[in-house]
Amino acid sequence: MQLTNLTATEVVAGISARKFNAEEVAKAFLDRTAKLKNLNIYVHLDDEVVLNQARDVDRRLAAGEAVGPLAGLPVAIKDLLCVQGEPTTCGSKMLANFRPPYNATVIEKLKAAGAVLYGKANMDEFAMGSSTENSCYGPTLNPWDPARIPGGSSGGSAAAVAAMTAPVSLGSDTGGSIRQPAALCGVVGLKPTYGRVSRYGLIAFASSLDQIGPFTWNVPDMALMMEAISGGDPKDATSLPDAVPAYSQEIEKRPERLRIGVVKEFFGEGLDNEVAVAVHNAIEVYRKLGAEIKEVSLPHSKYGIAAYYIVAPAEASSNLARYDGTLFGHRAKDFSPADEAEKDLPALVRMMMATRAEGFGAEVKRRIMLGTYALSAGYADQYYNKALKVRRLIRNDFETAFKDVDFLIGPTTPTPAFKLGEKAANPLAMYLSDIYTITTNLAGIPGLSMPCGLSSEGLPIGMQLVGPAMSETALLQAARLFERETDWHTKRPNI
Amino acid sequence: MSTSANPPYTMIVGLEVHVQLLTESKMFSWTGTEFGLAPNTLCDPVNLGMPGTLPVMNGKAFNMALKTAIACGCTIPRYTKWDRKNYFYPDLPKKYQISQYDLPFSLGGSLPIPADKEGNGGKTIRLTRIHLEEDTGKMVHTSGQESEVDLNRAGTPLMEIVSEPDIRSAADARLCLEELRLTLRYLGVSDCEMQEGSLRCDANVNLHIDTPAGKVATPIVEIKNLNSFRSVERALLYEADRQYKKWKEDGLTISDAPKETRGWSDPDGITKLQREKETAADYRYFPEPDLLPVVVDEEWVERLRAEIGELPRERRQRFESTFGLSPYDANVLVEQGKDVADYFDAVVALTDQYKMASNWVQQEVLRTANADGISVADFPVKPAMLANLIARVGRGELNNQQGREVLGKLIETGAGADIDQIIEAGGFKMVSDEGPIREAIQAALASNPKAMEDLKTGKKKPDAVKGFLRGQVMKATGGKANPALVGQLMDSILAELEGGA
């Protein structure tokens, strides 16, 4: 038996049934990770730290102590989730030496559930990007085709599962950063309802949009992970206190209602034909399963990217201001005046400017500039306030649509994975790869991407299911229904 | 404390007061708020602004601020939210301060300030708004090249109270601040110690100058670093004088120059221009996404209103109307702090000698407590004992002088003193027998012929002479004679003498 081929549910069941132990599992994944180093999936991975956690699970099992529902399950962690005492760098030179003295709430929950915290996965710097090329550690390669990007910003987390270097992983999604890489890497990715999972310890990109979610091979694994990480948190005022359903049990039921809306705007110009065909095939699967299929319209969705690229950079410009060389992170060694203009500035200001120039990459700087501009005196009404109103209209669109249907369906991305460097020179083109995912972040509703096909080049294609706020149970049920009729979730890259 | 007589201008002052709230923990995190601890020993990941951390609003801080606003008669909007005020400074860990911008929790309101003996005060200062925010840390300026950052204070709940420019003199500014402190202490929302920075004040000031061509306004100056009540008054007087002189020199008015910030230097007694920031302030306010808005309903406001109790201004009024005290006496008892007024209330609950109680609390009790550096709440003679003593004086068992001496003994003895025993042992019994007093009066008249002479010739005022003679009688009786009886008998004896002459 190849341990690294197992799903999370199989790993947990196997350890619990003593078919193999946690240490064997950890070792198998560590060995495979070592062999696939060229994919550049992990930015920090300490074998001993991983093995010690696994051994501790084995010891507790042997002693008959209570272990959690994820006992012995290795979970790869996007490198923006704080793990106490471990490097947490956000793919940025700015935080190259940062070790938080606290755990993110999801990390506490994983530990309580008996999970083994695996390596820290690569990402676009501060989660800004759609290809994982904006990492100070270099890009992660797509396990299906190493000439291509894995998507982003959680590209490392998606590739970690796709390459079978970890059975599951955690990422974060601000505009599509879980769903887009999940689609491009052929795995399941869920961006939960905003507030479903605590953000405490998630290093913020855009606070009103960020949400943590898992990458898994299938829906039962997703349910297992969501049960472990969801729930209200006294440390996050924006988390939702609603009880966490027993997702793992619920998913085997058929959703109460199955009216599916096909979003007209998501099948327009720019959509790759193979992707369109794959998603239409998926819609047919649902039709055969008795779903009522309706066309719906989200008339303001075409403004989603524009609104997002004001709201997210505005919040980011503020969230990232703290990286200025004063209290933590990088500080420039030389901050003598770089030009005439700087000669009038106090040393403190020059230190901050030089630090941020050295510590941040180009995309982060670009967004800080954009956000600062959008909030600055004289422009806030034209840009920021306008974007917030459009955000309301976008949410209203969804609310209207959900009066008639229970879920929305569409492609997750316009195309399968693109080539490394293909969009690096054109920021706007890169932004457009999140066109189908970004509106759900603006509306705060859940979206799930799951495999629904392979392109003629053998690249994964993902479809997105979107539901109203707090509809995760039904969303997972609908996804499970599809999964039982198809085998796309069993396809693995040939590496 | 006044400048040249009747300067040809009016001082226009508005205050911005920052008050630290008396909570156990910080505004947004679970660490304490004690003052004076070693640097950076009162921090947590949230108040350090560490990556990934999130603020959660302290409910008590919000209630305290709301209570203050209700007590000041402010309008409480139904909806309020938090905003980020973005600026780079090392003592601001997140490089944004969580504050309130366009929708503060409180608007309007007012603070009536009492009149003092010199005729200052006696008016009502309108408030613009009150909002909640978090305090910053502190910069310790060490050696030449570097500064040290101490973040213990960062995240302490801070309430900002902004007044309208309704203040017209330095003395009124001080009175306004004092009344605010008293009110906040009554409400129990802040200890308002300026020395410790739990009450901080900035003042916006300019002048309206009368000229033949009409009224001219000078540029507005914001004065910072006002760290005592005295410095508020001094700085405003200095600044008014400076602005007037400057205007006479350059003639610049409010429309010619932007608002400038000046720091008060207490040792030098002057305000100094503060270095202009390298970039114009552009705080880029936007709604704080990590904190949710607050909706305050009528029921919440009423619940807090019921908790407020009597405010200083209401107490003064009650002291005047119920106990017949003068506005001045009522104010002295109230302005000294809640424990003094509580003490007085406890005394007058047990005796109807209100005026005497007022005098004794203002004089004997306050003087002794202040001299011993103790609070009136810790005064060794408890209100019941003082009421007992005052009642005896009122009934004529002791005269005033004896009462004071008995009080001295009671203070000396401290807790557990037995007033009957002290009176007995000290022989403090007022002599009200006419015989011995008559004898003493006659002896005094006989041994002071010059006084008698003055009285006859009218060389001195009769009251003065009689006062002198009464003093002699009191002395002769060891202070025990009933002063009222002494006066009464002396008058009748003198009248007899006069009639006989």
Added chain:
Amino acid sequence: MTTDEVAKVALLARLRLNDQERERYAEQLSLILEFIAQLGELDTEGVEPLAHGVDRTNVFREDKAYPALERELALMNAPKRSAEGFLVPAVLD
């Protein structure tokens, strides 16, 4: 967006940019802003802005203090420190 505007925003954001970067950002940000300008097509008169991810209100915590972080942990990520605090280039008032 002109290079002068870029320089102004960069100072506000505390980013040191060289001439080349100023020019590149002026060009790229102009393109992005042009794209964003499509928001102007929409009539948003009377639309309530949506700033938060959730609709809840009135979330408070209890006023309770727990032990502070040990100072060594508070200072462990400081780029420069003394025994007691964070050190930064001197600020003069």
